[in-house]
Amino acid sequence: GAVVSQHPSWVICKSGTSVKIECRSLDFQATTMFWYRQFPKQSLMLMATSNEGSKATYEQGVEKDKFLINHASLTLSTLTVTSAHPEDSSFYICSARVIDFIDTQYFGPGTRLTVL
Amino acid sequence: QQQVKQSPQSLIVQKGGISIINCAYENTAFDYFPWYQQFPGKGPALLIAIRPDVSEKKEGRFTISFNKSAKQFSLHIMDSQPGDSATYFCAARRKGSARQLTFGSGTQLTVLP
Numbered sequence: 001g002a003v004v005s006q007h008p009s010w011v012i013c014k015s016g017t018s019v020k021i022e023c024r025s026l027d028f029q030a031t032t033m034f035w036y037r038q039f040p041k042q043s044l045m046l047m048a049t050s051n052e053g054s055k056a057t058y059e060q061g062v063e064k065d066k067f068l069i070n071h072a073s074l075t076l077s078t079l080t081v082t083s084a085h086p087e088d089s090s091f092y093i094c095s096a097r098v099i100d101f102i103d104t105q106y107f108g109p110g111t112r113l114t115v116l
Numbered sequence: 117q118q119q120v121k122q123s124p125q126s127l128i129v130q131k132g133g134i135s136i137i138n139c140a141y142e143n144t145a146f147d148y149f150p151w152y153q154q155f156p157g158k159g160p161a162l163l164i165a166i167r168p169d170v171s172e173k174k175e176g177r178f179t180i181s182f183n184k185s186a187k188q189f190s191l192h193i194m195d196s197q198p199g200d201s202a203t204y205f206c207a208a209r210r211k212g213s214a215r216q217l218t219f220g221s222g223t224q225l226t227v228l229p
Binding site for chain 2: 051057097
């Protein structure tokens with residue numbers, strides 16, 4: 001159980017375009033999902049907390065108008081990178097909170113975004 | 117502001133040896149400490165976790181030692197195997213409704229055959 005998927009696994013886009021990344025919990029419902037970005041050989045940095053049916057909570061320094069998050073259902077959260085630029089190139093990873101006796105996060109496989 | 121410090125940055129161990137990775141936290145507002153394993157190009161996978169009211173937890177070859185008074189915890193990998201070669205992240209979960217995780221900087225482990 002606790003499988004999280006992401007789509008696409010990689011995407012290449014031109015500067016100025018927008019890219020949508022999907023995060024799905026496959027075998028459970030997730031009221032809370034998280035979005036991270038990870039640069040090569042670096043740690044995961046939390047970008048935002050996504051709650052189903054409400055606005056996302058962004059970490060300090062993350063532009064909410066650039067990284068649009070929608071958590072429209074209990075199994076799907078989307079991250080849209082608007083007007084992408086080369087500096088937005090990164091590995092984007094989502095996770096879903098599983099509220100069981102452990103109450104922890106399970107991660108998706110990540111999406112590699114390259115902006116040309 | 118990094119609230120979880122992890123060391124070493126990289127570690128090379130011979131097959132069969134013990135790998136030890138250390139973490140220290142500064143904020144007492146954490147209530148759960150998981151370790152994640154990440155292979156290149158993949159998302160992190162939960163390896164083992166511990167609550168602060170427990171001093172040690174063992175699962176197979178993996179053991180977490182936790183020192184609440186020193187605000188330190190460590191991962192021990194016994195009988196390390198080449199397949200264990202990956203990046204390991206410690207994390208600390210914030211208290212509160214959302215339960216966000218704060219990650220350490222990561223340790224790249226290489227186990228030589």
